[in-house]
Amino acid sequence: MMLSIENLVVNYGNIIALKSISMQINEAEIVALIGANGAGKTTTLRTISGLLRPASGSITYNGEKIDTWPVEKIVAAGLSHVPEGRRIFPGLTVLENLKVATSTWAGRGQSIQPELEKVYRLFPKLRERTSQLGWSLSGGEQQMLAIGRAMMSRPKLLMLDEVSLGLAPNLVQDIFQTIKEINQSGLTILLIEQNANLALEYAHRVYILENGEVVMTDTAINLAKNPQIQDSYLGS
Numbered sequence: 001m002m003l004s005i006e007n008l009v010v011n012y013g014n015i016i017a018l019k020s021i022s023m024q025i026n027e028a029e030i031v032a033l034i035g036a037n038g039a040g041k042t043t044t045l046r047t048i049s050g051l052l053r054p055a056s057g058s059i060t061y062n063g064e065k066i067d068t069w070p071v072e073k074i075v076a077a078g079l080s081h082v083p084e085g086r087r088i089f090p091g092l093t094v095l096e097n098l099k100v101a102t103s104t105w106a107g108r109g110q111s112i113q114p115e116l117e118k119v120y121r122l123f124p125k126l127r128e129r130t131s132q133l134g135w136s137l138s139g140g141e142q143q144m145l146a147i148g149r150a151m152m153s154r155p156k157l158l159m160l161d162e163v164s165l166g167l168a169p170n171l172v173q174d175i176f177q178t179i180k181e182i183n184q185s186g187l188t189i190l191l192i193e194q195n196a197n198l199a200l201e202y203a204h205r206v207y208i209l210e211n212g213e214v215v216m217t218d219t220a221i222n223l224a225k226n227p228q229i230q231d232s233y234l235g236s
């Protein structure tokens with residue numbers, strides 16, 4: 001098992017956002033978190049990344065307890081997080097945005113070229129726009145840049161928060177195909193997705209969150225056949 005979350009409780013002041021959730025992610029899986037607004041999906045990702053601290057419970061990554069580690073140490077260990085809303089640097093070029101994420105490992109005589117080539121192969125649009133400033137990219141290109149930048153930190157576990165938000169359906173399919181390719185190249189993926197159909201199409205396993213609790217978990221194949229899921233989440 002790559003990542004194990006046990007009885008995680010996270011509060012914002014006196015608001016309980018996560019009420020003792022547990023989940024496991026195996027190497028090479030795509031795992032999706034689905035559930036309504038406010039269910040606790042983003043809070044889960046931010047806590048894994050070290051941006052929030054749990055009140056209790058634990059997060060174990062490759063056998064090490066990481067829930068007290070500083071953010072930089074978590075990134076350096078191979079966990080990379082693409083936050084909701086594509087927070088790229090608008091005043092930096094595409095290439096500069098990508099270079100920023102290599103600071104945890106580059107600069108000791110190691111070339112960033114192989115990583116850069118990998119990202120440009122996954123997202124050919126970024127190669128064409130390498131000198132263009134972040135703000136001038138389309139929404140879809142900004143999302144590609146946000147994912148590409150996360151790839152530059154040499155992640156082992158890539159966490160994606162609602163990459164489909166606000167993008168045209170065909171572009172969303174393209175981006176998810178690329179996510180699948182990234183997974184097939186050996187990366188483990190944990191993603192949040194509002195569109196449950198999309199999550200079930202691409203993920204191997206799914207956790208359904210409701211009011212800060214895991215209410216159901218199963219393989220995507222089983223959930224897609226479950227009539228209760230059909231009614232509640234798939235709009236059929």
Ligand code: ATP
Nearest residue numbers: 012015016017035036037038039040041042043044
């Ligand atoms: P969304 O899809 O809307 O982002 P989510 O499932 O990711 O939903 P979270 O953002 O994790 O949900 O929020 C979980 C709970 O914590 C919600 O009740 C939310 O209102 C609350 N919450 C989130 N961020 C904060 C904050 N900074 N301060 C106080 N409460 C917060």
